[in-house]
Amino acid sequence: MARPRRFPAGLELPPFKSGPMGRPILAAAAPSLATLALDQGNGIAAQPVVVVGDRVRVGSLVARSEGDFGVDVHATVAGTVRSLEVRPVPGAAATSPCLVIENDWTDDREDASTPLDWQATTPADLLARIRSAGIAGLGGAAFATHAKLEAARDAKVSHLVLNGAECEPWICCDDALMRERAADVVLGARVMQRVVDAERVTIAIEDDKPEAITAVEAALAATDHHGLALAVVPAVFPAGAERQLLASVTGIEVPGDAWPPAVGLLCQNVGTAAAVARVVTSGEPLTRRIVTVTGSAIAAPANVEARLGTPIADLIEACGGYRGEPLRLIAGGSMTGRALPSDDAPVTQALNCVVVATAADLAVHGSEMPCIRCGDCASVCPAGLLPQSLLRAVASADAQGLVRLGLADCIECGCCDYVCPSRIPLTARFVAARRERRLRLDQERRAARARERYAGHERRLAAGAEAERREFEEARRRARGDGQS
Amino acid sequence: MSEWTLLDALALAAGLAAALGAALGWAALRLRPDADPLVERIDALLPQTQCGQCRYPGCRPYAEAIARGEADIDRCPPGGEATLRALAGLLGREPRPLDPDYGVTKPRQVAVIDEERCIGCALCLPACPVDAIVGAPRFMHTVIERECTGCELCLPPCPVDCIALVAPAQTPPVRDRRAA
Numbered sequence: 001m002a003r004p005r006r007f008p009a010g011l012e013l014p015p016f017k018s019g020p021m022g023r024p025i026l027a028a029a030a031p032s033l034a035t036l037a038l039d040q041g042n043g044i045a046a047q048p049v050v051v052v053g054d055r056v057r058v059g060s061l062v063a064r065s066e067g068d069f070g071v072d073v074h075a076t077v078a079g080t081v082r083s084l085e086v087r088p089v090p091g092a093a094a095t096s097p098c099l100v101i102e103n104d105w106t107d108d109r110e111d112a113s114t115p116l117d118w119q120a121t122t123p124a125d126l127l128a129r130i131r132s133a134g135i136a137g138l139g140g141a142a143f144a145t146h147a148k149l150e151a152a153r154d155a156k157v158s159h160l161v162l163n164g165a166e167c168e169p170w171i172c173c174d175d176a177l178m179r180e181r182a183a184d185v186v187l188g189a190r191v192m193q194r195v196v197d198a199e200r201v202t203i204a205i206e207d208d209k210p211e212a213i214t215a216v217e218a219a220l221a222a223t224d225h226h227g228l229a230l231a232v233v234p235a236v237f238p239a240g241a242e243r244q245l246l247a248s249v250t251g252i253e254v255p256g257d258a259w260p261p262a263v264g265l266l267c268q269n270v271g272t273a274a275a276v277a278r279v280v281t282s283g284e285p286l287t288r289r290i291v292t293v294t295g296s297a298i299a300a301p302a303n304v305e306a307r308l309g310t311p312i313a314d315l316i317e318a319c320g321g322y323r324g325e326p327l328r329l330i331a332g333g334s335m336t337g338r339a340l341p342s343d344d345a346p347v348t349q350a351l352n353c354v355v356v357a358t359a360a361d362l363a364v365h366g367s368e369m370p371c372i373r374c375g376d377c378a379s380v381c382p383a384g385l386l387p388q389s390l391l392r393a394v395a396s397a398d399a400q401g402l403v404r405l406g407l408a409d410c411i412e413c414g415c416c417d418y419v420c421p422s423r424i425p426l427t428a429r430f431v432a433a434r435r436e437r438r439l440r441l442d443q444e445r446r447a448a449r450a451r452e453r454y455a456g457h458e459r460r461l462a463a464g465a466e467a468e469r470r471e472f473e474e475a476r477r478r479a480r481g482d483g484q485s
Numbered sequence: 486m487s488e489w490t491l492l493d494a495l496a497l498a499a500g501l502a503a504a505l506g507a508a509l510g511w512a513a514l515r516l517r518p519d520a521d522p523l524v525e526r527i528d529a530l531l532p533q534t535q536c537g538q539c540r541y542p543g544c545r546p547y548a549e550a551i552a553r554g555e556a557d558i559d560r561c562p563p564g565g566e567a568t569l570r571a572l573a574g575l576l577g578r579e580p581r582p583l584d585p586d587y588g589v590t591k592p593r594q595v596a597v598i599d600e601e602r603c604i605g606c607a608l609c610l611p612a613c614p615v616d617a618i619v620g621a622p623r624f625m626h627t628v629i630e631r632e633c634t635g636c637e638l639c640l641p642p643c644p645v646d647c648i649a650l651v652a653p654a655q656t657p658p659v660r661d662r663r664a665a
Contacts, residue, residue: 447533450634453615454535454543461611 010236019301034309035346039096040142059110072134076307077103090331139269142350155261164270165240168333171353173290176303178212182219188273208235295356297326313343330355335414369422377416387416534563535614536636565590594635602647609639
């Protein structure tokens with residue numbers, strides 16, 4: 001077993017995971033209407049290949065991905081396409097174009113291929129199958145898995161790290177998956193290892209998940225394949241953030257302006273590995289995921305395996321419904337999650353957890369006070385930034401200062417907010433500043449394009465006027481010539 | 486071979502002078518900086534809407550006018566306060582509010598042609614400063630949303646008022662790769 005080291009800073013937080021972990025994974029009933037988000041959160045919506053009124057089966061391709069980072073979308077229920085509309089979805093984007101499919105309860109499926117002999121399949125073919133299965137990272141960022149694998153393959157990475165750290169309070173869907181389906185995780189790891197031709201594979205799990213560690217150890221023992229190892233990392237938030245995990249497990253820090261394949265590493269979530277395993281065992285595209293449904297306002301918290309597109313309200317129903325006074329719905333955990341406007345948003349690939357919080361869970365302490373420069377935020381920042389200096393740069397709209405202080409390296413984990421004695425919502429300010437910066441860069445790009453096109457327009461008009469003048473002169477000369485003859 | 490004479494030295498000096506002079510003359514003509522660097526820097530700060538609200542035909546002419554000291558920096562409503570501040574910083578002037586005579590700042594907008602009503606007259610095509618309208622006489626016209634700057638210059642020439650300015654479709658900027 002590899003001996004990981006602790007990455008700098010971070011926080012030891014109460015886990016709040018005992019509720020759902022006391023029960024097995026529940027299977028949610030299929031929804032009567034499945035709302036399939038076409039945009040996984042990166043702004044690239046898949047293009048529908050069905051029209052309203054079409055009949056689809058479970059696993060039918062309904063929208064094809066756009067570009068290298070897009071993800072195919074498959075029907076998760078059998079039935080009729082009812083509409084294509086913009087609907088609220090969990091996550092930062094808040095809305096996405098969605099295909100709504102009405103379930104006809106026949107549940108007939110696309111013909112599944114027989115189990116694939118993946119060890120005899122070429123890595124390129126495996127990659128193509130993963131791509132057409134429409135898998136996006138199930139850890140919460142929903143980055144297109146095939147794109148990550150492809151980049152890793154091109155960069156010839158040597159080390160694949162499977163992220164089973166799951167450091168955020170409340171979330172425990174990966175823990176449940178590893179306990180119950182460790183074999184799938186290991187199989188998915190081996191398939192991805194074959195795709196990227198990595199020498200080593202490490203499955204990283206936090207030390208507060210002994211059952212998951214035992215289960216994964218047993219699954220590893222059952223495979224004779226060498227190169228797979230388990231790493232137990234200290235349970236510190238945010239141990240499961242990609243860069244922090246890679247630093248803990250491999251000792252390699254990914255530079256701020258690069259991504260892991262550039263330094264020979266690849267990080268994938270354990271849930272993603274299990275989804276990849278399903279591609280080779282049943283040929284199934286990604287149609288479901290495990291979601292932790294928890295919080296003090298849930299009657300019976302549990303991990304629920306639901307089809308994508310199932311309304312969150314159905315999941316809450318499956319967990320005994322609401323109890324007490326639910327104050328806020330949160331998609332994701334308590335540190336990095338985002339408030340949900342209502343429970344009719346659907347399950348998406350990125351949705352790992354729904355917290356239905358009461359006032360007690362939220363622990364609201366009062367209003368914001370001025371920064372006292374105590375430096376607590378800097379001592380917990382896992383990215384090694386100086387949040388208080390960043391805050392000053394945000395307040396004075398100092399764009400260069402923000403770049404110099406490393407705003408781009410902020411992983412938006414929320415540790416600085418958590419420790420701030422003045423209750424300053426630092427992360428929210430940084431998120432807003434990054435958004436503003438992106439918008440400004442976008443505006444600059446558009447301006448550069450408009451400048452070019454305006455110059456072209458002027459040239460074209462000038463050339464047109466010149467041609468007209470010449471034609472006129474020519475005509476006049478000819479007229480004169482005619483007059484003389 | 487005889488020794489170097491005064492004539493040789495003079496000939497050499499004259500030859501060098503001619504060659505270097507020719508090289509410098511060629512360089513002055515061929516390698517000239519494209520334009521006044523101050524104009525470039527002012528132009529870089531303008532939003533490139535090309536709307537003409539400053540009463541110059543485009544952003545670049547306005548930049549030239551500012552550089553010549555003919556126009557003040559408070560005439561660019563699309564750029565709004567941010568552009569005004571940036572210009573004030575560049576030129577070492579006091580920032581001040583926009584002159585309302587030249588229009589008011591609006592959120593970004595794009596033109597959309599109502600294809601039911603468009604008669605294909607092609608009058609809006611030359612009016613568009615960034616050639617963002619595609620069409621031909623008696624054919625349907627349409628606006629390339631990506632290229633439209635929302636300058637409103639296509640509105641006056643349209644004889645059937647079939648062009649409207651709307652908020653652009655929400656396209657969130659592509660997220661950084663490093664999401665946690």
